[in-house]
Amino acid sequence: MAASEAAPACATEDLVEWAKSDNRRFLHVVYRVGDLDKTIKFYTESLGMKLLRKRDIPAEKYSNAFLGYGTEDTHFSVELTYNHGVDKYNLGTAFGHFGIAVEDVYKTVEDIKSKGGRVTREAGPQEGSDIVIAVVEDPDGYKFQLIQRCPTPEPFAQVMLRVGDLKRCISFYEKAFGLNLIGTHDYPEQKFTTAILGYGPENKTVVLELTYTYGVTEYDKGNAYAQLAVGTDDVYKTAELLRAFGGKITREPGPLPGLNTKITAVLDPEGWKSVFVDNADLLKELE
Numbered sequence: 001m002a003a004s005e006a007a008p009a010c011a012t013e014d015l016v017e018w019a020k021s022d023n024r025r026f027l028h029v030v031y032r033v034g035d036l037d038k039t040i041k042f043y044t045e046s047l048g049m050k051l052l053r054k055r056d057i058p059a060e061k062y063s064n065a066f067l068g069y070g071t072e073d074t075h076f077s078v079e080l081t082y083n084h085g086v087d088k089y090n091l092g093t094a095f096g097h098f099g100i101a102v103e104d105v106y107k108t109v110e111d112i113k114s115k116g117g118r119v120t121r122e123a124g125p126q127e128g129s130d131i132v133i134a135v136v137e138d139p140d141g142y143k144f145q146l147i148q149r150c151p152t153p154e155p156f157a158q159v160m161l162r163v164g165d166l167k168r169c170i171s172f173y174e175k176a177f178g179l180n181l182i183g184t185h186d187y188p189e190q191k192f193t194t195a196i197l198g199y200g201p202e203n204k205t206v207v208l209e210l211t212y213t214y215g216v217t218e219y220d221k222g223n224a225y226a227q228l229a230v231g232t233d234d235v236y237k238t239a240e241l242l243r244a245f246g247g248k249i250t251r252e253p254g255p256l257p258g259l260n261t262k263i264t265a266v267l268d269p270e271g272w273k274s275v276f277v278d279n280a281d282l283l284k285e286l287e
Contacts, residue, residue, distance in 0.1 A: 092222025096160030164217035
């Protein structure tokens with residue numbers, strides 16, 4: 001009995017060791033929009049993104065587009081999904097914002113205003129720090145926090161999601177995703193705490209920001225935001241590791257019909273979905 005009980009623990013330790021050498025990075029974030037062309041126009045003209053690729057899948061009644069600040073093999077991107085005939089979604093209360101690093105927040109805000117963009121927080125220092133930020137909304141109401149920084153290889157800075165148990169989520173993402181806890185920040189006057197997790201430095205790669213609002217343990221996730229995508233060298237081992245630390249696998253590892261790109265999907269302890277994508281398969285898909 002003792003030996004059989006020890007085997008799973010040993011297997012998990014092996015997976016944890018393997019994960020340290022796994023080539024993981026945030027690939028893209030997926031969410032739904034009501035007017036694909038209108039959103040593309042806003043992102044390219046107001047946020048400075050480039051349209052990387054666009055495809056229509058009439059048989060499945062949806063279209064999608066990938067946009068970002070560089071090619072998908074090296075940069076983070078957004079995958080916009082338009083379901084034919086659906087022009088409005090509920091963002092809920094759980095989704096927070098996306099972060100974009102810019103050299104001059106004040107100028108960027110004025111440029112966005114001149115193009116008809118909606119500014120919900122004017123440019124100025126963030127509460128409790130000297131970091132200059134602003135907040136704008138895209139046509140569907142998704143918030144983008146503009147963060148003033150020196151030039152960075154990855155202008156797409158962060159994805160912020162709200163959670164009800166910050167400590168549990170930090171533990172899960174460190175162990176199951178192999179993310180590094182870059183830092184936590186408490187804002188007692190505003191009554192919230194944030195945790196920053198990433199696969200690289202905060203000023204050079206996209207990070208996941210988890211926010212806990214004092215006393216709030218449940219949120220409405222709506223039906224607009226979909227998932228984060230993460231690259232991995234082996235979706236099968238990744239699925240085993242996710243299970244070992246309490247992740248709920250919603251799609252068993254294996255190739256997608258038609259594409260043959262191998263993926264696996266998981267829910268974190270709060271119900272946020274992520275998809276792990278085989279790195280080599282993704283590169284073939286992008287050729």
